[in-house]
Amino acid sequence: MNFDALIEYINNTPLTWLILTLLSYKIGIIIYTRFNKHTLLQPIIISYIIILSAVLLTDTSYKDYFESVEIINFFLGPATVSLALPLYNNLKHIKTLFIPIVITLCITVLFSIIITIVLLLLFDAQLATILSMTTKSVTASIAIITSEQIGAIPSLAIGFVIITGILGAILGTPIFKLMKIKHDSSKGFALGIISHAIGTARAIEISEKAAAFSALAMGIGGIFTAIVLPLIIIYFL
């Protein structure tokens, strides 16, 4: 038996990391459903911890890992295009509250980007961190391609996106209570525009109306940010 050839194959085939990555995500889904879909146990977090440990333990370089699983990364493009459908399905809600939606969309996106930049400047953070945090409220697929566009670090950006999603899902309801928010459409819209898909998952628990406005906000917020952010960055930084 040729063990050297076997080990050589396992070390070099993209299948090893591909299978491990898909498997870890499957384990993530199983654990997530077992624990009643707890926000902190998102499948991606479980999968991430498993793969991160495996990559670090085997001393694999990020370049080698990425090349093995590049086929997964390919779907980023079509997945982003796919977001048009949930947006289309919730577009009818725009008509009833057109002016509140457009104003809240534009002001909130700008407010959120500016407040993030100001906070990080106060902490004397470096430019890479600041740029990577400007996409924190955008749904992840758009965040990755936009952060590449503006010269940020996509892997940091995606980390910030996930944390912002979870923070919004946890803090949303207490904040709405504190601010005495009356309309479910406002709660949903805020969750979608700040905490994207994870916020939308939380909005589903509030009401159907909140969920619809959250999905709507996530879609138009993502598009609006992808359009204005590169312009803001070029203009100011």
Place this chain on the structure above:
Amino acid sequence: MLKGIITLLVFQFLGECFVKLFSLLIPGPVIGMIFLLIFLILRKGSFPSLDTAIATHLKYLPLIFIPTAMGIITQFDIIAKEFWAILTSLVIGTILALAFSSKLMDYLIVKQEEES
């Protein structure tokens, strides 16, 4: 589902071409998404094969981010150095933005109801 997948790829392709042609800074797939949205509005709906292709993509969306997300192993020094700056900005930024946007939208809805 093949027709649906082809539709998604064609719209991404068109988006990327549009961005190249007009030297835009917007990511190509986002333009593709806008094109598909316009297509759905004009067509007044989707079709079953596209529904299936999209549902499959959206179901496993987080999985698609893992290759990028794993790049964090090259960023440990930035995170270690700026840990508190990052954490505080994320928490305060999210709280302020949530409070601000929900209050603003609520105010605008009440105002619109009063006017009509």
